[in-house]
Amino acid sequence: MLILEERTDYSNDRTWCFWRFAPHRFEHLVSHAWPKMTIRAKGRTISVDCNLTPYQMIEALPFYHAAQDAISRSCDVELALGTSVSGEPKKVANGWQVQTSRGVVSASMIVDTRPPRSRHPSDATLWQSFSGQEVIFDKPIFDPCVADLMDFADPRIDDVLFHYVLPFTPQRALVETTVFGPKPVPISGLLSAQEAAVVRLAGGAPFQVLRAESGVLPMGMIAHLPSLGPGHSRAGLMSGAARPSTGYAFQRIQKWADEAATAIGNGDAPCGHQKDPALCKAMDRLFLRVMRGHPGRAPDLFMRMFGNADPARVIRFLSDRGSLIDCAIIGATLPLPLFLGEMFKNMADIPVRVPQPT
Numbered sequence: 001m002l003i004l005e006e007r008t009d010y011s012n013d014r015t016w017c018f019w020r021f022a023p024h025r026f027e028h029l030v031s032h033a034w035p036k037m038t039i040r041a042k043g044r045t046i047s048v049d050c051n052l053t054p055y056q057m058i059e060a061l062p063f064y065h066a067a068q069d070a071i072s073r074s075c076d077v078e079l080a081l082g083t084s085v086s087g088e089p090k091k092v093a094n095g096w097q098v099q100t101s102r103g104v105v106s107a108s109m110i111v112d113t114r115p116p117r118s119r120h121p122s123d124a125t126l127w128q129s130f131s132g133q134e135v136i137f138d139k140p141i142f143d144p145c146v147a148d149l150m151d152f153a154d155p156r157i158d159d160v161l162f163h164y165v166l167p168f169t170p171q172r173a174l175v176e177t178t179v180f181g182p183k184p185v186p187i188s189g190l191l192s193a194q195e196a197a198v199v200r201l202a203g204g205a206p207f208q209v210l211r212a213e214s215g216v217l218p219m220g221m222i223a224h225l226p227s228l229g230p231g232h233s234r235a236g237l238m239s240g241a242a243r244p245s246t247g248y249a250f251q252r253i254q255k256w257a258d259e260a261a262t263a264i265g266n267g268d269a270p271c272g273h274q275k276d277p278a279l280c281k282a283m284d285r286l287f288l289r290v291m292r293g294h295p296g297r298a299p300d301l302f303m304r305m306f307g308n309a310d311p312a313r314v315i316r317f318l319s320d321r322g323s324l325i326d327c328a329i330i331g332a333t334l335p336l337p338l339f340l341g342e343m344f345k346n347m348a349d350i351p352v353r354v355p356q357p358t
C-alpha cells in the first residue's frame with residue numbers, strides 16, 4: 001500500500017477533541033481530558049459533568065509521529081512524503097492510475113482523501129471557520145478540569161460566533177474563536193474577535209502565544225463527489241467524515257479507517273464513509289437551516305439543549321451515539337414554532353451545487 005502525501009513533513013497543526021465512550025487505541029496519545037464543561041450565553045453558565053465520557057484531546061504532532069512509526073515498521077505500507085497528486089484518477093485495464101509530482105502511479109484500488117482544491121459557499125449549509133491560539137498567561141486564570149465548550153460572549157447578527165477555551169494548566173490554554181456562517185471566513189476575519197477574547201481572559205496582564213491553529217469545516221455538505229467506479233472511494237473531511245451539526249470528524253474517520261481496513265483485509269474494495277441514519281441526518285439538516293436562517297437564536301438553542309436535556313444525551317447525540325429517545329428528548333428542548341417554520345420554508349433558498357473535482 002502506498003500513501004501519497006504532498007506535505008514534506010508534519011507539524012503540530014491541529015488538536016483533535018472528542019468525548020471518550022470506551023477505551024480506544026490512541027489512549028496513550030491523549031494529552032489532556034476534561035471531566036467538566038461549560039456552555040455560556042447572556043450571562044448564564046451551564047455546567048456539565050462529563051466525567052463518565054471525558055472530553056479528550058490528542059495533539060496532531062504525536063499522532064502523526066505515531067502513525068509514521070507504525071508505517072515505518074510495516075512491510076506493507078509506504079509513505080511517500082512530498083508527493084502531490086493532480087487531477088482525478090483514471091480507470092485503466094488492471095485498476096487505476098494517478099498523476100503525481102513524481103510521475104504516474106498505478107494501483108488496483110484507490111482511496112482519495114484529498115479535499116477539493118476550491119470550496120464554494122453553497123457546497124455546505126453552513127461553514128465552521130475557526131482560529132485558535134495556545135496561550136500562556138502571566139497569572140493563573142483557569143480550572144484545568146473545566147473546558148469552556150461554547151462561550152457566546154460576543155453575539156453577532158449575521159452568523160454565530162463563540163469562543164472555545166481548553167485549559168491545560170491554570171495558566172495555559174487553547175483559546176479559539178469559531179464562526180458558523182453561510183460561507184467560509186478567512187483567518188483575517190476572525191483575528192480581531194480572537195485577539196479580544198485572549199485580551200479579555202488576560203485581564204490586562206501579559207500573555208504569550210505559543211502556537212496557532214485554524215481551519216474551515218463543512219457543516220452539512222450539500223453533495224459529495226461520487227466514487228469514480230469499482231475500486232475507487234473517497235473519504236475524509238469533505239467526503240462525509242464531518243458530522244454535519246458539529247464538524248467533528250476525528251472519531252468518524254477512525255471508524256471509517258477500521259471499516260476500510262477490514263474490507264481490504266477481506267479482499268474487497270475500501271468503502272467510503274457510512275451514511276448517517278435518516279433521523280440524525282434530518283435533525284442535523286433542520287438544525288443547520290435554523291442556525292443559518294436565525295443565527296441570533298443559536299446561543300439560546302445550545303443553552304436549551306444542554307440546560308433542559310440530560311447533557312449525557314446531548315453528548316451521545318453529538319457523538320453519533322444518540323438513541324431514538326435521546327433524539328426525541330433533545331428535539332423537545334427546542335422551540336417548536338421556530339423549527340416548524342424552518343421546516344416548511346421553501347428549500348429553494350439554499351442553492352444546490354455539485355462540487356467540482358480536485
Ligand SMILES: Cc1cc2nc3c(=O)[nH]c(=O)nc-3n(C[C@H](O)[C@H](O)[C@H](O)COP(=O)(O)OP(=O)(O)OC[C@H]3O[C@@H](n4cnc5c(N)ncnc54)[C@H](O)[C@@H]3O)c2cc1C
Nearest residue numbers: 005006014016017084085114213214215236237248249250
Ligand atoms: C485545526 C483543526 C482542528 C480540528 N479539531 C477537530 C476536533 O477537535 N475534533 C474533530 O473531530 N475534528 C476536528 N477537526 C476536523 C477533522 O478531524 C480534521 O480536519 C481531520 O484532520 C480531517 O482529516 P482528513 O484526512 O479529511 O484531512 P487531513 O487531515 O487534512 O488530511 C488530508 C491530507 O491530504 C493531503 N493532500 C491534500 N491534497 C493533496 C494532493 N493533491 N496530493 C497529495 N496529498 C494531498 C494533505 O497534505 C493532508 O495531509 C479539526 C480540523 C482542523 C483543521
